[in-house]
Amino acid sequence: MxxxxxxxxxxxxxxxxxxxxxxxxxxxxxxxxxxxxxxxxxxxxxxxxxxxxxxxxxxxxxxxxxxxxxxxxxxxxxxxxxxxxxxxxxxxxxxxxxxxxxxxxxxxxxxxxxxxxxxxxxxxxxxxxxxxxxxxxxxxxxxxxxxxxxxxxRLLPGVLGNETSAVTDSYSTGLLEHPHYTRPPEFRGWSVPDILVSGHHAKIEAWRREQSLLRTLRRRPDMLEKVELTAKERKWLKEMADSARHSDV
Missing domain, CATH: 3.40.1280.10 (SPOUT methyltransferase, trefoil knot domain)
Incomplete structure (x- = not known):
């Protein structure tokens, strides 16, 4: 280019x-x-x-x-x-x-x-x-x-060391990105979520998707209107939103 x-x-x-x-x-x-x-x-x-x-x-x-x-x-x-x-x-x-x-x-x-x-x-x-x-x-x-x-x-092929980085960034998927953790596994009493060190890749991906949805709901709920969601995800997000409203009362 x-x-x-x-x-x-x-x-x-x-x-x-x-x-x-x-x-x-x-x-x-x-x-x-x-x-x-x-x-x-x-x-x-x-x-x-x-x-x-x-x-x-x-x-x-x-x-x-x-x-x-x-x-x-x-x-x-x-x-x-x-x-x-x-x-x-x-x-x-x-x-x-x-x-x-x-x-x-x-x-x-x-x-x-x-x-x-x-x-x-x-x-x-x-x-x-x-x-x-x-x-x-x-x-x-x-x-x-x-x-x-x-x-x-940064989106051009060969620019980033990890080609999947740009694909999973916030906004690229239509959602805000999930939380990230690295070593050490415990820092000042704060631990990395157990799921991330479980080695169960399918469960890790499900957790990351859930966290992306939750973070988007809390910070940029307007973005959810443009994202393709399953019926299960929509129901879960509604429950999360209702729970947040009740806790604020």
Missing amino acids: KIDVLTLFPEMFEGVFGASILGKAKEKGIVSLQAVNFRNYANNKHNTVDDYPYGGGGGMVLKPEPVFAAVEDLQVEPEAKPRVILMCPQGETFTQRKAEELSKESHLVLICGHYEGYDERIREHLVTDELSIGDYVLTGGEIPAMAVIDSVV
Whole structure:
């Protein structure tokens, strides 16, 4: 996969692209990561990339020319258009499902904005997706872009040491992930659940499923509406929810 980021602050990505999982994926040749300063594509002597909004108002708006020119320069083959993603608080909320969808692409271009916003022609005629990482506003799109890139790259084959890790993560199954334990078996009087050291794999999987359901019920009950559950699981969850309500009274 090839990932290009259009930003006015490419230095922000130096550490992110060179460390941890992203750095290892880059070293292995699984992904190509590049931060491009789209100020270099400005078509004026002062290299300005923003201007006052038509109609008045506060703030500055990113001009279309440098952004279009940068994206078109990154598109090596005219027929193989990249997925062009605008990082924007007005965009679709980024989810694990979206990460899985983007991980199947061969070329992503993420655009990081600053100032008041983007010229609307960028939205209408250049980008394929608009993404937000939450209902809040940051000073720029760089941090959201880092989050999206990290989430997508870890799904690529060969990136994680254990290929099942990404599959069983929270949100990948539609549920929050079950609790994890490791050595020592007892710490400050707190013991690992007996089932996990029983060696009975079928019972362990059943326990993990139950714990995922319970954790999702307690922390993100809205997610359960979208998960395929058995009649037995639905009945058990109802009993758990009823029990929790009674204990709160």
